[in-house]
Amino acid sequence: MKKNQKFFRNCLKELKPYDPHQVPYKIKLNANENPYGLPGEIIEEILRKAKKLEYSRYPDANSEKLSELISSFWGLTRDNIIIGNGSDELIDYLIKAFSEKGRRAITTAPSFAMYKIYSIVNNTNFVEIPLDQNNFSLNEDGILEEAKKEDSSLVFIAYPNAPTGNYFAKDKIIKIIEESGCLVVVDEAYYEFGGKTFAPLISRYNNLAILRTFSKAYSLAGLRVGYLLSNPEIINEVKKVKSPFNVNIFSQLAAQIVYENKEILKGSIKKIIEERERLINRINKILFFKAHPSQTNFVLVEVGSKENADLVYNSLLEQGILVQTVSDPVFSSSRYFLRITVGSKEENDILLKELENISKNLSFTPL
Numbered sequence: 001m002k003k004n005q006k007f008f009r010n011c012l013k014e015l016k017p018y019d020p021h022q023v024p025y026k027i028k029l030n031a032n033e034n035p036y037g038l039p040g041e042i043i044e045e046i047l048r049k050a051k052k053l054e055y056s057r058y059p060d061a062n063s064e065k066l067s068e069l070i071s072s073f074w075g076l077t078r079d080n081i082i083i084g085n086g087s088d089e090l091i092d093y094l095i096k097a098f099s100e101k102g103r104r105a106i107t108t109a110p111s112f113a114m115y116k117i118y119s120i121v122n123n124t125n126f127v128e129i130p131l132d133q134n135n136f137s138l139n140e141d142g143i144l145e146e147a148k149k150e151d152s153s154l155v156f157i158a159y160p161n162a163p164t165g166n167y168f169a170k171d172k173i174i175k176i177i178e179e180s181g182c183l184v185v186v187d188e189a190y191y192e193f194g195g196k197t198f199a200p201l202i203s204r205y206n207n208l209a210i211l212r213t214f215s216k217a218y219s220l221a222g223l224r225v226g227y228l229l230s231n232p233e234i235i236n237e238v239k240k241v242k243s244p245f246n247v248n249i250f251s252q253l254a255a256q257i258v259y260e261n262k263e264i265l266k267g268s269i270k271k272i273i274e275e276r277e278r279l280i281n282r283i284n285k286i287l288f289f290k291a292h293p294s295q296t297n298f299v300l301v302e303v304g305s306k307e308n309a310d311l312v313y314n315s316l317l318e319q320g321i322l323v324q325t326v327s328d329p330v331f332s333s334s335r336y337f338l339r340i341t342v343g344s345k346e347e348n349d350i351l352l353k354e355l356e357n358i359s360k361n362l363s364f365t366p367l
Helices: 040-050 064-073 087-098 113-121 140-147 170-179 232-239 249-260 266-283 306-318 345-359
Strands: 081-084 104-109 125-130 152-158 183-187 208-213 226-229 298-304 324-326 336-341
Touching (some): 040 249, 064 081, 064 226, 064 249, 081 232, 087 113, 087 152, 087 226, 087 232, 104 113, 104 140, 125 140, 140 170, 170 183, 266 345
Parallel strands (some): 104 125, 104 152, 152 183
Antiparallel strands (some): 208 226
16 A cells, blocks of 8 residues: 555655564563562452442543542642553653644654654654763753743653663753753652652653653553653643543552552562673673663663674574563664663573673674
């Protein structure tokens, strides 16, 4: 079918459909999920209460119980929060609400891919500012130069950043909030693994919004729940573009129970952090690999060229270990990485053994 017909959108011509490339695996370390899942007692409570849900009725359009639970924890009200079908959906809503054709959204390079994808889908111009080549630090002056332009309306900052795994300096982000004139969205998807947040600053800045997810630390990737914290004016504007019943009744219940029992989950989060540090230390002792510091539940491993990245990826896949290749030509045309989710101790031990085996067959320059 030719795409010169009038019902196709020009802005989608170069966009490829999202394809997770489903392949057989034994150990899944490519999507930054929690390898431990939910404790049995939480699952039992969810299933017990799920029996009482009215599945023939539409869900609560505003997820009021979950909204009240989360907002009160942060000293806020339901006017400060909106629940989404994953934080991905909320990124889409933010661009719909605060951008349009001729406007621009800005982020770092590299960063979370969905900022760019939803900008393209919503016909918004997208600008990427490369991070520092040495330590992945934020170029706040480069961001501000673009953000201060009249047609800029949104700045997305992942904190900590994905896929680099590091926190940016807080004072640099505050400078962007104070001087950009844009809505600054701080994406804290990995908050639980690093502990730093801008949430206490919501009442201070009227152009600050914070994204969170239940998909990482809270083991609910399969149910798609995220939330946005901001001032009531921003939240109200996002509600104008929100689908009426966007979060299903079962996901609302499960997220509520998980959040009520989040103290129980601190044990698995602690294990992930401990394994993360062990993984970094062990990988850095293997020739040809460089694991960068991380404040998330994944590790970014530098492997040199694209050929090296493909070789290591395919060698791991042959052993049933699925990881994620990472490159960003805006950041660098010569640096290639693997992003490896922190698995369980047993999974990580198998991974480390295979990386050691692979390194014996490599001949490129050690990093």
